[in-house]
Amino acid sequence: MVVPKKQPIPSQKKADAKPSSPSTQIAPQKIHPPAAKQPVKSRVVIRYDVGFNNHLYIRGNGADLSWDKGIKLKNIKADEWIWETEIPFHACEFKVLINDQIYEEGDNHPLQYKGCVEFTPKFS
Helix, strand or coil, rough: CCCCCCCCCCCCCCCCCCCCCCCCCCCCCCCCCCCCCCCCEEEEEECCCCCCCCCEEEEEECCCECCCCCCCCCCEEEEEEEEEEECCCCCEEEEECCCCCCCCCCCCEEECCEEEEEEEECCC
16 A cells, blocks of 8 residues: 655745724723722711601711701601711710700710611600
């Protein structure tokens, strides 16, 4: 049996790469700076329906609160009120009032810096 002799394969020349032109179909990208860090907040959330045309206030000491004049809470829903502060503090205690006149019953509530307190106050 005669085996045919392998013939050398002529070397193939590789085509030179050509630079491509930019595609017109790709939308330009927008570069955004890194998102800013959200400030750290201390928060009080009150769940209480105070009734139409009434508001909840907070009084206390620490965290820029005062026992002399209350700060109006932000009304989120009919029965949800919120107060937040970014001011650093060492100690804070507070009470909630209706229309900055009627104090809630019970002891003062403690609040820690960067903490959150949620509760339903009791009024007489």
